[in-house]
Amino acid sequence: MASACPGCHTRTAPGARFCSSCGHALPAAPAPVPAVGTGREQVASRRTVTVLFCDMTGSTALSEWLDPEALRHVMLRYFTRMRACVEDHGGTVEKFIGDAVMAVFGVPLTHEDDPLRAVRAALDMRDSLDDLNAELRRELGTAVAVRIGVETGEVVATVVPGADQALVSGETVNVAARLEQHAPPGQILVGAVTRALVGPAVEAEPVAALSVKGKSRPVHAWRVVRAVERPATMLRGTDSALVDRTAELDALLALHRRTGRDRAGRLVTLLGDPGVGKSRLARAYGREAVRQGALVAGTDCPPYGSPGPYAPLAALLEGLAPGLPDDGGSFRDRVAALLGPVRSSRATPQGNSGQDVGGREAAGAAAALLDRLRRGEAPGTGTEEVHLALLGLLTALGRDRTVVAVLDDIHYAAPALLDAVAHLATGLTGARVLLVCLARPELLDHAPEWSEPAPTATVLPVPPLPKADCQDLVVRLRSLAGGTADDLVLHLAQGSCGSAAVPDAITARIAERAEGNPLFVEQMVAMEREGGDLESVPLSLRGLVAARLDRLPPEERELLGCASVVGREFPLDQLRVVRAGEQAAPPGEDGRTAPEELLAALVSRRIVEPLAASGGTHPGGAPETPETLPEPGGHRFASPLIQEVVYAGLSRRLRAERHERLAAWLLADGVTASPGTPPSPPPPPDHTTAGGHLERAFWHRRGLGLLDPVARRTGAAAVAHLTAAGAAALARGEVGWAMDLLRRARAVDDVCPAGGDRDGATVPGPGGGAAAAVRLRLRTALAEAHLATGHTERALTAFHAVHEEAVRTGDQATAARVRLQLAYLEPGAPGFGTALDAARESLAPLTEAGDDLGLARARLRIGQAHQSEGRHARAVTDFTAALHHAARADAELERAGTVGAFGVSLWLGPEPVPAALRRCEELLATDLDGRRMARAALLCPMAVLLATRRRFEEAREQLVLASRTLHDFGHAFAAPAVTVFAATVECLDGRRDSAEAMLRGARTDLARLGDTPLLATATRDLVRVLLEQGRAAEARDLLAPAEGDLMAVAELHALHGRLLALTGDGAAATAHLRRALDAARTTESPLCLADVELDLAHALADLADPDGPPPPAARAHATAAHRRYRAKGHLVGAARARLLRGSSAGRTGPEPAP
CATH class of the missing domain: 3.30.70.1230 (Nucleotide cyclase, GGDEF domain)
Structure with missing residues (x-):
């Protein structure tokens, strides 16, 4: 086949050893591309x-x-x-x-x-x-x-x-x-x-x-x-203007100075085509920022295989570690030490550390969250808590010096990470922080708002280099031996080049074809040095990469193919597994070159690059320290495009086999012990990563038209592991991530049902078991995810189908769990009984199955049933058991629900308010440290406790924090629940109009979601607000019969009595209120009894002469209510009872000033 002379680039005859024009020795023809594997097969x-x-x-x-x-x-x-x-x-x-x-x-x-x-x-x-x-x-x-x-x-x-x-x-x-x-x-x-x-x-x-x-x-x-003979160019994008890099670097440095001067955070996005020089420009700016004393850290977003939406933050947080207090402590302790003073400075005016919602306990929680992110773990919280933690860290770091955070390839970022960056861009006030994001234009396809003008955000286009600078770069790279182009690009960007010499023909040709793309230039010069044909200059970057890779030695190509299956970043042990098809063998034993040697060659060719110890590269160009030295065995592709091209070149069958091989190793233990080293306990299986590899393997086999036993086994295992990962994410409260994983599992299962048509087939995966059991777990988790996202009708349909299937197959544990949900969502529906019945009857099968998640839900339901009957001591016992099971199951949703219910018992039960508040503060500082979702759930009843002590602003601050946290977890039921608590705080503050609006909105949402118990609570609260304003007709339309749980019966009788008193029916009103009093006295709730006493006093006052003082009976009940409120520590209730005791007005009269 014809080739080109590396000296004069004249075409040569096939098989020629020397150029017929200049006599230059011609390179040997490269090995055929398909020679992969060991080199002994095609x-x-x-x-x-x-x-x-x-x-x-x-x-x-x-x-x-x-x-x-x-x-x-x-x-x-x-x-x-x-x-x-x-x-x-x-x-x-x-x-x-x-x-x-x-x-x-x-x-x-x-x-x-x-x-x-x-x-x-x-x-x-x-x-x-x-x-x-x-x-x-x-x-x-x-x-x-x-x-x-x-x-x-x-x-x-x-x-x-x-x-x-x-x-x-x-x-x-x-x-x-x-x-x-x-x-x-x-x-x-x-x-x-x-x-x-x-x-x-x-x-x-x-x-x-x-x-x-x-x-x-x-x-x-x-x-x-x-x-067309020798067109000016054959590359796309030639209509875009070519401008010098000086403008982009000057713009970055101007933003840098402005950030430091204004002490205000900003976001700048470098937007440009792949290879145009965004990363190089960021590194050039980073070096200058470091020289000026800035703290620079960076990370990049992988195109797939990420274990979670925030995984890219691990490298960024590690890069920020040098800015933390250097007291020798752990990363978490250093972050907490940094955040403590900042958050404490935002404390409430009282100065009471126990009242400091954002005090040191919040700093510790944020530090724990950030430490999990740094280690690459799931945050275990909602997006808002991640936002707040990052915001707090960057704000604290940016107090005394400028901080530059670089996020490369952000067009690959998950929506949650994009949201976090956008939140930081608007929330970094009073801190010198510059967020630098690097993105391709594809970012705007799925996030068009990124290009919209904003006061704190700037989009900086990165066009190709101008012709003169591009030619100078070619000249310098052709004469460069063993270095990188970064210093040259910085040199070019600072405008100190611009040689006036006329370039030689080869330089002119490369510069012309490269069209100002530095990666094009770099790769083409490397190809020229290796004897490539300059007439094969790229028409697109993907083609250039493919042309470059084809000319690598076979073993290097084969190694890259193995690495591409792992991902853009590939640890050496995983690379060995994919390459060898077994646990890594000693170098040379299989007759192949050791991977370390091949990687060294690929690093020298700038195809791959070593990873720093932190797990990412350092675009800031900071001086090498122990934290930034390359980590042996860790590498990544120099560009994600290279990885994509290599991966796309593998056959589907080979991709499938390699994904399956890697998944099997990851699930075995994921660790290769060194010779002579005793094996350590295996880590928990990474269902997300392994499931992702199995999923890709299945779709590749399916793409070949195969649905044979191997494809079915792979698909079944993918379903099992993705289901386990989705269920775990759901338990952690990461609803959006869970839904993504479960939908992917369902997509595989729809094509390849677990175990095929044989329900008894064994499925490889977490828990193993029959195919029917795996499918049932998937359908159950999907139903719960639909419920959590607010698709109640879809969830109900799915729950009924799952319950029917569980009963048919004898899966008593699953049937019990689903019955718990149905009994709550459809109270009174035939066949499921009350929530308490369902919970009690589920204990035996759930215990037998060792189902801690189900037991946590059952104990929570039992405790809530006791709570609704006013038996708070028994409720707390069940809540304690529920917390135990939730901790064993690592179920954050159940933990949060249980903690929230416990807070309600502290509010309604016999515990005095001051002691209840201290208990809440102790929980926040100890058991709930770092558990942001559970903390938010406790803040809701705690806010009501604060409001009873007239600390209304603190209560509202806690509810705002809780609302943000719970809402951003993606759980649809959170927002109306928080609203009901907020309406209670507004009622205690005498703001009935605000409370009414909140309750009407919450009722609409709860009716749509089908949360019948909470809807009944919101309705009773709304009726009370209307009665307190004398709006009897509206209240009558909403008031339900006095039936149900004991606490509800007491309140409903009291509301009926208040309504009848307003209409003048004294006998009926008194009868209802007496029944309310009898019911309240059988509970363990002094607050319930005090409320009924006060309702009775108001009703008697409303029935008496409106111009005279309250009758003695009214004053007696008001006195009893006052005594109970004081014993509880309920200052607002005590003040209202005291006012009525000496007032001539009924309950509908003016409120006392808090």
């Missing part, structure tokens, strides 16, 4: 190629009158010319079929301009017939013509060892053949993909859409007119 690869079909017209007529020997001579001359035309342009003849020629461009080596080469070869093939026809006319008195079809697309390609032949298959081959069949003699038709890739380099005219055999839709085609 494996097909997936490649983007251009396929050409050429058919001779008139050959049948020739065969009718031409002697077979003469015909053979004509065909040989024809085939020789056609092959020469193909090979002159770097193509490979796959086969001759009769009088047709099939050629492929892109096998065995990719060239970025393969589509253009194919079109030029087609033109040469057509034109070469002129000489052949002249000979045929002279010798035989005849002539021939050709018609040609060309198309580009993905194929599976294999090179036959020892044969100058490529085997390709795929739809692209069929389309190219159909285009050739529809082309008139002497014409060339190209498909849509090829037309788009050749761009202005080829003049072509559209033809009518073709209806071709085997295609359901018409095929668009263009007739090639001619190739």
Whole structure:
């Protein structure tokens, strides 16, 4: 095959050892691309190629009158010319079929301009017939013509060892053949993909859409007119203006100075095409920021395989560690020490540390959260808590110095991480923090708001380098030995280059083709040094990477293929597992080069780069410290695009096998012990990562049209592990992440039901067991996720189906768990009983199954039932048991619900308010340290306790914090629940209008969600607000009969009595209030009894002479209520009772001043 001389770039003959023009020694031909694995076998690869079909017209007529020997001579001359035309342009003849020629461009080596080469070869093939026809006319008195079809697309390609032949298959081959069949003699038709890739380099005219055999839709085609000789460029994006890097660097430094001067955080997004130099510009700015004393840290967002939405923050937090107090403590302790003074400075005016909602306990909780993120663990909290923790850390770090946080590849970030960055951009006040995000334009496809103008956010476009700077970069890189381009780019950006020398032809050609893309320049210079053909200059960055990778030695290509399966970052132990197909063997034992040697070579080629010890690279360019030195064995692809191209080149079958191999190792233990080292206890299985690998493996096998036993086992295991990961995320309260995992599991299960059609089949995965059990776990978790996201009707339908299936299969534990949900959501529905009945009857099967999550829910329901009957001591006992089971199950939702219910018993039960508040504060400082969701749940009843002590602003602050936390967990039931508590605080503060509005909104939401018990509570509260304003008619329409739980019965009788007293029906009013009093006296709630006593006093006052003093009976009940409120420590209630005792007005009169 023709190649180019590395000295003068003259085309050389196939097989030549020296250049015929300058005498330069020619490099040996690279090994064929498909030689992967150990080098002892051939494996097909997936490649983007251009396929050409050429058919001779008139050959049948020739065969009718031409002697077979003469015909053979004509065909040989024809085939020789056609092959020469193909090979002159770097193509490979796959086969001759009769009088047709099939050629492929892109096998065995990719060239970025393969589509253009194919079109030029087609033109040469057509034109070469002129000489052949002249000979045929002279010798035989005849002539021939050709018609040609060309198309580009993905194929599976294999090179036959020892044969100058490529085997390709795929739809692209069929389309190219159909285009050739529809082309008139002497014409060339190209498909849509090829037309788009050749761009202005080829003049072509559209033809009518073709209806071709085997295609359901018409095929668009263009007739090639001619190739444009040496166009100014054949790259896309040439219409964009080229500007110097000085402007971008100056803009960054100006923002840096402004951030420090104004002490206000800002977000700047460097937006540009891949390879244009965003990362290099960020590193240049980072070095200057470090020189000026800034703390610089960075991270990047992987395109897939992330264990969670916040995983990229681990490297960023590690990079920020040098800015923490250096007291020798752990990261968590150092963060807490830093945050404590900042948060304490925001304490309430009372100065009481026990009242300091954002005090040191919050600092400790934030430190614990940040430490989990630093270790790459799930936060275990809602997004708002992550936002607040990051905000607190950056604010504290930015008090005394400028902090620069760089987030690369943010277009790959999960929505939760994008939200966190946006939240920081608007919340960093009083701190010198500059957030620098690097993104491709694709970011705006799924986050268009990112480009909208904002006071604290700036989008800085990064265009290609101007021509002069690009040429200077080529010159310096060609003369650079063993270094990097970063210093040169900084030099260019500072405007200190700009050589006036006329560049040589090679430099000019590289600069022209690179179009100012520094990555293009860097890779093309490296290819030139290795003897690559500069005429294969890229048409797109992906093509450049593919062309570059094709020229690597086979073992390096094979190693990259293994690494691409792991992800952009690949630890050495995982790379060895994928490569070896077994636990890592000692280097050289399998006859292959040790991976360390291959990685060193790839690092020198700038294909991969070593990872720092923190798990990420350091765009700030800070001086090397023990924290920033490269970590042996940790590497990553220098660009995510390289990883994508390598991965796309693997066959689906090979990808599937490697994903399965890695998943099996991760699930085995994920750790390779060193020789002589005793094995350590295996870590918990990473269901998310392993499930993701199994999921990808299944879809690759499915993409091959396979649903054989291997594919079914892989799919079943993927379902099991994704289900386990989703259920765990749901238990942690990460509802959005859980729904994503469970939907992915359901998508696999829909195509490949766990175990196929055999419900008894064993499924490899967490818990193992029958396929039916795995499927049931998935459906149960999905139903719970639907419920948590507010899709109650969908959840109810799913719960009923799951319950029916669980009963049918004898899964008593699952049936009991689902019955708990249905009894709560559909109280009184036939077949499920009350929530208390369902909870009590579930204890035995759940205990037998060891289901701590189910037991936590059952104990919580039992405790809530006792609570609704006013038996708070028994309720606390059940809540304690529920907390025990929730902790064992690591169930944050159940922990939060139980803690919240415990807080309600502190509010309504016999515990005096001061003691109850101290108990809440102790819980926040100890048991709930770092448990943000549970803390938020406790803050709601704690806010009511504060309001009873007239600490209304503190109460509202706590509710705002709780609302943000619970709402951003994505749990739909949280917002109306917090609103009901907030309305109670407003009532205690005498703000009835505000309380009414809140309660009406909460009732609408609760009715939609189907939360019947909480809806009844909100309705009773609204009726009370209306009665206190004398709006009897509206209250009557909402008031339910006095039935149900004891606490509800007492309140409903009291409300009926108040309503009847307002309408003048004294006998009926008194009867209801007496029944209310009897019910309240049987509870353990002094607050319930005090409220009924006060209601009775108001009713008696309303029935008496409105102009006179309250009757003695009213004053007696008001006195009793006052005594009970004082004993409870309820200052607001005591004041209201005291007012009524000496007032001539009823309950509907004016409120006392708090």
